[in-house]
Amino acid sequence: MDAEQLREYAHKMVDFIADYYKNIENFPVLSQPGYLRELLPDSAPAKPESLQDVLDDVQAKILPGVTHWQSPDYFAYFPSNSSVAGFLGEMLSAGINMVGFSWITSPAATELEMIVLDWLAKALKLPDEFLSTGIDSFFVHVESCFLISYFGITFHAKLSMVGSRVPGQGGGVIQGTASEAVLVVLLAARDKVLRRVGKDALGKLVAYSSDQTHSALQKACKIGGIHPENCRVLKTDSSTEYALSPESLSEAISRDIASGLIPFFLCATSNGLWFHIDAAYAGSACICPEFRHYIDGVEEANSFNMNAHKWFLTNFDCSALWVKERNALIESLSTNPEFLKNKASQGNMVVDYKDWQIPLGRRFRSLKLWMVLRLYGLENLQAYIRNHIELAKKFEELVKLDPRFEVAAPRNFSLVCFRLLPTENNVECANRLNRELLDAVNSTGKLFISHTVLSNKYVLRFAVGAPLTEERHVFAAWKTLQEKASALLRKS
């Protein structure tokens, strides 16, 4: 690590990356590469190679095999935003390259993370109990609660509950991904119940979710030893806009209690369930007053998660998780080996984030979120979100204007679910048609979209959210979709 070599080489890399962004529209979005193994040697070189050789290889061999998530023509899954500020934050974090598992291993890293997550919690108007500088516990009375899934679809569940005192203190922590966020809170919820009822009751614990909830929850259940048959995946349909019906949730919970099982995860009811809100995607939009109502009821949640790396201009990975009861996390995830002991930790004077997450080591990820918030400011971030939602509305209008298509579920935020209608009324035929349309448009390399299945219907997902996407990219994507649809309909 020579400072002057770093300077020389990193300046070259800056130009390489800036040129990449300058030309990003010229790449096919979804690559269909040949196989890299045939292009690279079988083993590592014994002698050093030059930077230029490596950059040439990146250009000729790596970039052709990259799916360009930053392309303005990327509309698949959900966005994964890069930005100047996010990139600078990554650079600085990689430059400092510390491993901030305990406060002592870089006090600034822990403290900045607490501060920046308080900033973001305030921008989202989360209850004070989620702040690191939280207020004392108080009584809660649940009237209703809402769950926003990864898919940006709102689930409503109204449950009356007995008020109860919230113990301990809350705070925010950056996880790598929403899957890790749901895992750590599920483990906290599991162990909290098991401390009460005894560890042999593991086989009786039941977690509840809708069939629209992200598969990360099922994976978390599996990791935590929750029996697969105790993961209640409750059916939803278009009658509730794919929201969980409070009646079906109540019924499922009552049935399980009657069978001697122990409901433990999803909704804060008098049964003492841990209620987690996964707003990985949609959370970003809640910094705009006009969208904040989507998380009304968050007061009743035990934990809340949004991914700044999705739609908030913060480079991957940066998944913000807030909990009201940090001790529940710590009791599940803390370790205290001799070689990590230090006065500050032993004195309970500081937060050691290692006890809020699965891994021990952790990067200085708060830097990039801090830079995004400072270099753009909240007003620009709101404008950024609103622009994408306007673009999605335009796309939705285009779909509605073409009678060959239908919007398959109400648009939420910047995600449009739609499908090509079949010429005859046959589900299998319709699904095949849309699968073929997806393949046809993605193979052009001009755009990349993805799909899902709603009520047995194969539907296409058009998620606006890449930082470089403008109206012209949306129009061009729609044109490609129409062209390929015409060709398919002619053929069928």
Add this chain to the structure above:
Amino acid sequence: MDAEQLREYAHKMVDFIADYYKNIENFPVLSQPGYLRELLPDSAPAKPESLQDVLDDVQAKILPGVTHWQSPDYFAYFPSNSSVAGFLGEMLSAGINMVGFSWITSPAATELEMIVLDWLAKALKLPDEFLSTGIDSFFVHVESCFLISYFGITFHAKLSMVGSRVPGQGGGVIQGTASEAVLVVLLAARDKVLRRVGKDALGKLVAYSSDQTHSALQKACKIGGIHPENCRVLKTDSSTEYALSPESLSEAISRDIASGLIPFFLCATSNGLWFHIDAAYAGSACICPEFRHYIDGVEEANSFNMNAHKWFLTNFDCSALWVKERNALIESLSTNPEFLKNKASQGNMVVDYKDWQIPLGRRFRSLKLWMVLRLYGLENLQAYIRNHIELAKKFEELVKLDPRFEVAAPRNFSLVCFRLLPTENNVECANRLNRELLDAVNSTGKLFISHTVLSNKYVLRFAVGAPLTEERHVFAAWKTLQEKASALLRKS
């Protein structure tokens, strides 16, 4: 994300980071900051701020609170290497900013990871079964096996076992940390046994480790629902150089089987245990022929892990894990929701790394390992390791030459465990003295070391491994240690 703004700002950031490395010796290694919260505003700004303001704040408010892991005077815990190549790899990965959970989401990311981990496996002379291009299964006969802990201390366990056919194929995957590596293989081992004996047997599973094994294993057991009383932490002492005695392991296993319990994790014996080698730190040294013998017996392991981000010039995080039986991982960790389905995955034509790890999303981390291997070459990497080991030997000699000190455990690789001897023969007094010495030297800001406890003795750990450390830094550190020791002994 404007390409030209990125270019302008990132060039500024390059100079900022290069200047940081140029001046790194001027910072106190271990910071004792004031509190950041008083220095920063309470909430995010509404309007954008300038890059210069942010950089000024980094200089004035963040860097003083950073513990400088890249300082040449950093000798605590284990190293966390930064290098020009590692940094460039991080930059490029942040620039491309893709989320490579499935092959389709960036084929080059998955393929490069498989290729580079094959390169590294070959440099470590791991058995072919750990390669992605692995050979067909064959019979194994275990004669002996070795475990290297996080601490660089070797555990020996010789166990005879019945030969058995290894099913499936192996391969390497980059995890974030060694703690995640041990968790995923523990889950794979757990579920493999439970598929055989039924999921209600979870409470009977037993994991074995020595009292020198990293606390990550206990955390993994807790996450996976292994009962704490079924985690056998077997005692070691200086008579076996803190290695696990094969006899005590055999005895513990036999005793557990007799009690109706099910041994499942640590050593590949005829009982069918999963044998994991955690060579997080020491693994790097095994690219040198003269140190490779420390992992003799790796043929018998089910999984092997080394952290390229510790002592291999690859910026954090990059923890390389190899398994022989990728299907065991996949069966524990796969999810297959509709919205992630694609032809390549459904056809089993590709590796989807999401099924080899806890999170769904993942960064393009193979780039930095690839750059380290190419820009330095294996010969320079070997020279790099050897130089640190020579420096550690020199430090060990210095300790031995001063009769007031003792080397507390045989030096392994670049880690020296030592302590100041008490004036009277009293364990408590000796421990207090060394705690005081640790505090005294760390408070100077001139160096940072850590500690552990071996056989009830509080010992100091001096880990050489920062990329910028030269002989003069080791000598200066020793001088500070001697001075503070003299002052303490005068006082006592």
